[in-house]
Amino acid sequence: MILLKSHSCGELNKKHLGAKVTLAGWVNRRRDHGGLTFIDLRDREGIVQVVFNPEVSKLCHEVASQMRSEYVVRVSGEVALRPPGTENPKLPTGDIEVIAYNTDILNTSKTPPFYINEDTEIEESLRLKYRYLDLRRARMKENLLLRYRVVKFIRDFLDTKGFIEIETPILIKSTPEGARDYLVPSRVHPGKFYALPQSPQQLKQLLMVAGVEKYFQIAKCFRDEDTRADRQPEFTQLDLEMSFVEEEDILNLLEELFISMVKTIKPEIRMTKPFPRLTYTEAMEYYGTDKPDLRLGMEIRDLSDIVAQSNFSIFLSAIAEGGKVKGICAPGCANYTRHQLVELNEVVRNVGAEGFITLPLGASGGSINDLTLEMVRSVATKFLTLDQIKQIAERLGANRGDLLFIIAGKASKIVDVALGELRLELGRRLKLADPNVLAFIFIVDFPLLWWNEETGQWEAMHHPFTAPKDEDASLLDVAPEKVQGKHYDIVCNGCEIAGGSIRIHTSELQRKIFKLLGYNDDEIEERFGHLLEAFDYGAPPHGGIAPGIDRIVMLLTGEETIREVIPFPKSQTACDLTFSAPSTITEQQLAELHLRLREES
C-alpha cells in the first residue's frame, strides 16, 4: 500500500526514537517563535509536535511560516526526544517531537467558521451546515469511534451466538398502521408508491418463516414524525429475531449483550446485574412512566388508605370518586421557597393534575419521631393529624428536612403521570442522576391493547404482531383491556432503548387481532395478505427485539441528544443543513414520476 505517510501522528512515542517518519495531517496549531516554529500536527489518531528549525532545514522553516490552521501538510522528519524540561505531559506523544527535514503543503484551508482545535459550544445549525468540520473535532471523532465499537461489538457478539446478518429492502410497501410513512413515487408504475420501512418488522418475520432461525441487522428505519432529542426521521436499530424462543430467551440474550458491551466499551460504568424487572403496572404505579430512570430513587407511593382517615376534603373527594392520593419525597428540600414550590406546581398543572399539597418536614437533623405539627408549614396541617403525617412520611421513606409532595385526583393515571413529571424535575434540580451509572431495566407484562378515545377503537400497545399471553387469549373476545401481551421493553436511565415481543405465528390469531383493531377482511388482505399467507406455510414460533443504536450510543457517550452520535443528522424540521435537503426537483423529474404538485391554500 502506498500512503503519503509512514506513521500516524498519535502513535508516535519513545519507541520510535531515531526513526525517520513521514506524517500527514492537519495543522492543529502553529507556534511561530520567529527563529523556530512549532506545528501541532493532527490526524485521526492524535497530535504530535513537529519542530521546524532553520538550522536543520531553512526551506522547511520557510514553508512552515506559510502554514495556517487546518492546512493539510506532509512532514518527513526524525523522531527525537524533547529537550529535558520541555516535555508536555498533556499530550500522549509529549515525550517526543519530530524534527522536520522535508515538508510540503498538500492543501490550504480557509479560516474555519468555528474552532476545530477547541471544545467550545457552537450554535448547532452552524455545526450542521459545516458538519464535515464539526466531525473533525475531538468530541465528535470520539463519538463516531465509540459508535463503531458498539456496532462492531454487537456483530461479533451475535456472531458467536449463531446469528446471521441479513439485509432487507429499503423500498417496500406502505402498510399504514403505525407512524407516517416516507413515500417514494414509482416511475414504472404511475400513481403507485413505495414506502421506506418504519422497521424491517414484517421482513424479519418472513425470514423466520424462511427458516433463518437467528437473524439480525443493523437497520435504518424511517418514520415521518416530529423529531425530539432522542428521535430522528431516520434512525438505526439493531433488528433481531429468533425462532423457537420465549420471552425469557430474548431477555437473557439482551441482558448478556448489554452487560458485556458496557464492560468492554465503558468499563468504568456501573450497572445493576441482573437487570431489575418491573411490570408495566409497577412502573406506572411507582414512577408514573413506562420508562423510569431508576437512578433518581424517589418512588411514588399510594397514600389513599392513610388520608382516608383524615378530614381533608380534597383527599376524600378524590378517593370517593374512584381516584387516588399519592405522594413522593424530595430529600433535603424542606427549605424550598414559595417561588420554587409554585414552579413545581406548574410542572404538575401542565399535565392536568389538581390537588397539589406540599409538606415540608421541618429543619433537617432530627428523628421523624420528634416531628411536631408546628415544624410543618403546610395548609394540610389543619386537616391531617401529626400521626397521619408521620405515617405518610414513613411510607415515603422520608427524614426530617425532606419535602413531601402529595397529589390527589379522581383520575389515577393523571396522579401517576404528574408525580412522574415532578420526580423527573426534582431529579434534575437535585442532580440525582449519576452519570457513571447505566440503570438498565426490563419492563414486562404490558397490556396488549389500549382504547383510543378519539377514534373509538382498540389500538396495539406495541404493534399488531405481538402475541397475547397464552392464559389471556380467551379474554380477547370478552375483555380486550385485560389481555396482556408478550411484549417487553428495555429502559436505561429514563430512555426507552429497546422494544420487542413474541410474535403471533398463526394466521388465525393474527386475523383475529387485525379485526379487533378495526380492519375489515378486504383491508387485512390488501395490507397483510402476504404475511398471513406466509404463516400458513409452517411459520415457527418466533420473537425478537429492536434496540435503538443511536440512543444506546448517546447513553454511552453521555450526550444529551442522538444528533451528537449521528454523523449527518436532520434538524428539528427534518432538514439536512449540510445538503439543504429536502429541495425542489425539476419539472422533468416530476413528470417522469407522474406527479403534479398541489396548490397549497
Next chain:
RNA sequence: GGCCCCGUGGUGUAGUGGACAAACAUGCCACCCUGUCACGGUGGAGAUCGGGGGUUCGAAUCCCCCCGGGGUCGCCA
C-alpha cells in the same frame, strides 16, 4: 398544530429605552521573537445587532409578522 427558549464582528459572550459612532475574550492579518505547547509582544482589520414592519424625539433593547435553530405537548404500529 400548541407552549417555551435562543439569534449582536469568523466564533463565544456582554449590553435589555438615551453616556452604543456597540464592549470583552478568542480567532484573523502584519511586524518582532530559537523551546513553545491555549507561546509571548506591538499594531491593525472586522458587526446593515437574523429579516421586515410598527411604537418613540430616540430601538440591539418595547410591540407585531416572518425566517432559522433548540426543548417540549400532540404525534412516534
